[in-house]
Amino acid sequence: MRSRTQTPLISPNEQPQKAVCVYKWSDAGTREKAKNVSTLGAIKRAAKKVAGVFAFIFSGQKKLKPRDCRSDPGECSNLDRESTLSGWSGYSTPSSYGGSKVSSQYRFSGSRFKSPGRDSSSSKSWHLGPVIFSFAELQRATANFATVHQIGEGGFGTVFKGKLDDGTFVAIKRARKNNYGRSWLKEFKNEIYTLSKIEHMNLVKLYGFLEHEDEKVIVVEYVGNGNLREHLDGLRGNRLEMAERLEIAIDVAHALTYLHTYTDTPVIHRDIKASNILITDKLRAKVADFGFARLVSEDPGATHVSTQVKGSAGYVDPDYLRTFQLSDKSDVYSFGVLLIELVTGRRPIELKRPRKDRLTVKWALSRLKDGEAVLVMDPLLKRNRAAIEVAEKMLRLARECVGPTRGTRPTMKVCVEKLWGIRRDMKETILVSSPSVSSSSSATHSFVGRDSDRYALPKIVDDENSTELLSP
Numbered sequence: 001m002r003s004r005t006q007t008p009l010i011s012p013n014e015q016p017q018k019a020v021c022v023y024k025w026s027d028a029g030t031r032e033k034a035k036n037v038s039t040l041g042a043i044k045r046a047a048k049k050v051a052g053v054f055a056f057i058f059s060g061q062k063k064l065k066p067r068d069c070r071s072d073p074g075e076c077s078n079l080d081r082e083s084t085l086s087g088w089s090g091y092s093t094p095s096s097y098g099g100s101k102v103s104s105q106y107r108f109s110g111s112r113f114k115s116p117g118r119d120s121s122s123s124k125s126w127h128l129g130p131v132i133f134s135f136a137e138l139q140r141a142t143a144n145f146a147t148v149h150q151i152g153e154g155g156f157g158t159v160f161k162g163k164l165d166d167g168t169f170v171a172i173k174r175a176r177k178n179n180y181g182r183s184w185l186k187e188f189k190n191e192i193y194t195l196s197k198i199e200h201m202n203l204v205k206l207y208g209f210l211e212h213e214d215e216k217v218i219v220v221e222y223v224g225n226g227n228l229r230e231h232l233d234g235l236r237g238n239r240l241e242m243a244e245r246l247e248i249a250i251d252v253a254h255a256l257t258y259l260h261t262y263t264d265t266p267v268i269h270r271d272i273k274a275s276n277i278l279i280t281d282k283l284r285a286k287v288a289d290f291g292f293a294r295l296v297s298e299d300p301g302a303t304h305v306s307t308q309v310k311g312s313a314g315y316v317d318p319d320y321l322r323t324f325q326l327s328d329k330s331d332v333y334s335f336g337v338l339l340i341e342l343v344t345g346r347r348p349i350e351l352k353r354p355r356k357d358r359l360t361v362k363w364a365l366s367r368l369k370d371g372e373a374v375l376v377m378d379p380l381l382k383r384n385r386a387a388i389e390v391a392e393k394m395l396r397l398a399r400e401c402v403g404p405t406r407g408t409r410p411t412m413k414v415c416v417e418k419l420w421g422i423r424r425d426m427k428e429t430i431l432v433s434s435p436s437v438s439s440s441s442s443a444t445h446s447f448v449g450r451d452s453d454r455y456a457l458p459k460i461v462d463d464e465n466s467t468e469l470l471s472p
């Protein structure tokens, strides 16, 4: 049972005060991300300075230091499993720390890290729960963090693809050095803490972490097909079909419903955006990046006063910006922006466009109002009756999600139900518009997706008549 307290579980010392907006301006595509990192860092550092009182999520814990570790963590092989999560609230450090012989690893279990045994490789037991990795093992996994293994760059640091000793592929997020202000450390701990409490097929799984001197590393499930932004930009895969975009929306909605409704303590993600939606080889979506996530009281709809408004430009709930009141409906707003992104292919803010078209939400919803939804569909999408109907319905749902105040927006659970309805209607439209679909040999429509082993999905293919009728 959840406790009935209305007090936020994280940042209990947060006091209502002037908010500082900490935007991430890095959603301009992976290639542009690296360039933006320094700007982003500067914004975050500046924000941190003026933020005033901002309680550490995990305060009051003593930092334990390896006794004779040298400056290069790679040289600390005897001690590198002694890494502690300093300042970790409610989690004790391994009892053997500082003792003569260090046990090989510690598993996150309930409220403590426990030593699972004498095995020397963390990778052999990560599946039993998050573990503390050794730096040596992560070096082995990434050929000493070689550039060739780099797969992403974000505000937190660099992301590498790694292979653990047991052959498992992982994503290794290594925090940028010399950048550890309070907010960076907080992001690191927040991501580990939040991920350790949740498990869902549409959320990246935490395998473990390492905190050792100036090394802060998070090890999570590797999701191998890039992020949604890369797909929409055509940098990955073969152009997502409308039905596939709908499935991605459903996956994200499932993940958010789980976070808001079914976890022991509700979680507000606070940074839903296309580059944080990772895509699997089978075009399923997994939500990543819990650096800004916040655990809240039992009622996720209750509002919590924030001293810092977190999120990425174009996705942040304006109601939250105005009132500093955070609730699960802020994620709903960001999800609405994401739905529009899925339909249009555009980023939420497109600075290179004419002024009136720069804010994608405004542009798309005004076209929807004029009955011209088809005109905002991503030019990469095929335009047939089923696809246009899906696009229009997704835009209508998005319009509800981005409603001006949280009270007017649906819950994520309602969004899931509406998306299921859209999928059901789409299948019916395909069946009705092409009776021959009942025959599995139909050339026009197929309920087999791009990958034969993927969930059965209607593949929408251009219908000559509707293309003629509806082309702009």
Ligand SMILES: Nc1ncnc2c1ncn2[C@@H]1O[C@H](COP(=O)(O)OP(=O)(O)OP(=O)(O)O)[C@@H](O)[C@H]1O
Binding pocket: 024, 026, 027, 030, 151, 152, 153, 154, 155, 156, 157, 158, 159, 171, 173, 204, 220, 221, 222, 223, 224, 226, 227, 275, 276, 278, 288, 289, 291
């Ligand atoms: N688990 C993963 N599997 C595969 N690729 C990943 C994984 N996690 C992150 N990436 C890649 O690395 C990129 C940066 O991820 P990261 O979570 O560090 O972003 P971030 O630090 O939150 O960035 P930002 O601050 O801009 O939100 C992602 O967009 C994705 O392309």
